Amino acid sequence: MSWTDLTATDLVPLPVVLPLLAAGLALVFARRPRVQRVVSVVALAGVLAVGIALLVLTDDRTLVVDVGNWAAPIGIDLVADRLSALMVTVSSFVLLCVLLYSLAQGVSEEAEEETESIPVSIYHPTYLVLAAGVCNAFLAGDLFNLYVGFEILLAASYVLLTLGGTGERIRAGSIYVVVALLSSIVFLIAIALTYAATGTVNLAQLSERLPDVEPGTRLAIQLLLLLAFGIKAAMFPVSAWLPDSYPTAPAPVTAVFAGLLTKVGVYAILRTQTLLFPTDPRIDQGLMWVALLTMLVGILGAVAQDDIKRLLSFTLVSHIGYMLFGIALATQPGTAAAIFYVVHHITVQTALFLVVGLVELRGGSTSLDRLGGLAKLAPGLAILFFIPAMNLAGIPPLSGFLGKVGLVEDGVRTGGFLAYTLVVGSVVTSLLTLYAIVKAWNKAFWQEAPQEIETDARVPRGMVVPTGALVAFGLALTVFAGPLYSYADRAAAALRDGSYVEAVFPDGHDRGVGESNETIPKAGAPAGPASAVDTGEGTP
Template sequence: MIVALPVLTPLLIAALMICLWQSPKARIGVSILGGVLQLVLGVALFAQVLPAGHLVTQFGNWPAPFGISFVADYLSAGLVLMTGVLTLAMIVTSNVDVDSRRRQYGFHPLFFVLIAGVCGAFLTGDLFNMFVWFECTLLASFVLLSLGGEKKQVRGGLQYVVPNLFGSVIFLSGIGLLYGATGTLNFADLHQKASLVHPGLLASISGLFLVCFGLKAAVFPFFSWLPTSYPTPPPVITALFAGLLTKVGVYALVRTFTLVFPMEGIIQTVLITLSCLTMIIGVVAAASQKDFKHILAYHSMSQIGYMTAGLALGTKFAFAATVLYMIHHSLVKANLFLIAGSVERTSGSSELPSLGGFHKARPFLAILFVLMAASLAGLPPSSGFWSKLFVVQSSLRIEQFVVAGVMLAVSLLTLFSMVKVWNEVFLKEPKEPIPPLKSAVDHWPIAFVAVTVLLFGFWIQPFSDYALEVGQQLSTPQIYVEAVLGVAR
């Protein structure tokens, strides 16, 4: 039952929010309660999965390949816990960041539907159900993105809707073809039946999944929607998207390419190439930007390359690196967007030329930014350093020197961008004096996420142990299959 709770609880909270449509004060209270609950459930699920390895629940008590299974393995449980941390931080920030008009048009219910969708995608053990959670997430994110209806938001919204809708169509086509070829959609069952399918057919179907999940994760040729749409809504929504939505795409790639499709041959070559190009193009594009949020958006694309590269390398160690990277990047990038949001709320703009002087006016924010930026660029001893160490080492181990070289060069360029932001936003003399901080609530969520990032950086042992366990689980899918199909009866 605990496996289904991280999905059902936010849905229940969202429903409560709709009941409370008329009373904004009560909604804020319930929203914070929901954020706390999400974190508590994440911790509880993680604590229960840790000794068990896999927790499975069959919805409606229908046995495994026939009903919908929810499976929490180390990977899913870790990501749900991470979602809980971000949910709490975002919901607290949203109360200062999102204006009352947007709140009136249903910001809170949508937020929790989005969280439910993300957790559902992380936990489901059924391919079609994953599609449903994807769409649930997408629909909520479409509306969140264009909530408020400003002109730039409508533009951003359209540029986000159309590619994602196209991606969904491809996803569904892939599901249809896979169902035709295997007759099942349960991940565990697919793992068993996929080996019976003609390898050429399986490879072409896996190409469809590569395209659609790559699109959701913003991998190289399918990325153009991300930097144009992410900076348009209020920063807390952007932070939520950057922290969670692209990770859902990466997670789906990891899940399908470890359980269902073999990561080999042409697909592997293509994914490695695309990952390297994603890293390079993202970071080069970021270097030429003049807006705080645009720089971060391009970086979040560039960092996705590291994760998919880890998956494409296909070793146990590389999987561990991917997982470590996903968690590190979610927290750090979401937090950087929150910092950008705090800056934007103060000065009404996020364009570098009109900013400056924040190191004197907001010393605490400046310290937090330095910590996060160092982590994003991978300076030791930060979470980014360990994650990058893992990825680079895993590529060196199987003698992929080009990939390792690209990774190191890209992290240098990341550092360059972060230094640029530091100079422009924090160090430079401001054009206008910076008003004092309105409420201290502004910095709490950022500090909260920063503490988890620091914990990650300075106390790496449990995190790396956990990641290695995930790598072990991902490279032995047989245990997953037994856990799902075995307990069914």
């Protein structure tokens, strides 16, 4: 194994290891909040750097690390391909921006002011554990490790959701944890059924064994996994929990939840549908109906809201439908458009929730009936809201428009009643999104305020800078849409070309328990516990 390959594969566990180590250090320095802040920022900056490196390295290979030198299928695999590297990079950037925002806002100090039972030290380690859970889910090479990632998210997100211990937050947290536990139970049942039917939970091995499973059992496994991941992704009809859970949390917590947690569920659906169940017209048609209902029900809920946080929470549900649209088309262009839209939505939705936090600080409320005249009082804040809001609505030539055009084009290309219905539904949803956003803009920023707003309230610069960085990143997605869309297209192609399986099993066959863990390297791919397989594109 060359030094270069060793360095590349050694990067794969770092997005999980770095936040966990930093969480431990944050607990050690529980009585030194400044040190905690430095540790948290450095750790997430390190994860971002690793994510960027993986983004480059995985463009011509898939990197695999056998944890503890136990090769698959016995051991745990962490797998970094184009899709997982892209998700880790975007997620770590968002996590870092939200952390910087929260440091300026003083979330942990605010929690201690509300209740003495919560120490300042709880925020940073919990946030870092959340980051580790997100990255672990993206890099997991087997169903059980994916389950572990979800459970890490559940534990950390419940703590963050209930920061401050107020009655409203406890009630919202209770709803969230009950729904999450239900999803986890369904996921565990799916894992048990999968192992009973195939003898493995390794994703690469499952892709080779599931086609031989009895069709009824295979369908049951697929439906259980879709239900488990669909609850986490907040797809209709299991999305009612989200608008009641997210808006009660502090602004940075709501932002990171809205931007990332549902996308982990979408990622799981995307990964399993393309790798484990690549061809099943019945499920694809069912997903189309689910995508349509998710879009329409979500956006109708948004139109009816008079609070910006709840309005954005319903648009979050609605736009999950666009991602499901791309997955349900089951084509490379549709999958590429879905990947592009996931990246766009993570950035824009997070930015909007951070801006709403600034609106609440400046205007004293998020209720549209109590806000007004903010464009005159805080023109910079008005611009920060307007840009991502128009991006979310899909105004040309912004990235939201480009992602929707990709989905609509592939829907028209695919043809058929359901595809055309989804195309119409996506256009209607986009128009209603624009209506809801314009209504919020008009009431909060343009119309006169129904009551006097304190003009001496000032927004800390430390909160504006990371918000501006996310807004700018959303604009960068438009400027560099060509390279990003090309990368998404290559990622979509790699999801179906078998390179994932070849990377995990470089000897070219499905190893069973008791067989040798020695591997025969492919051309340009090293043998051993850590390997990198050339995907056939880019420079090897």
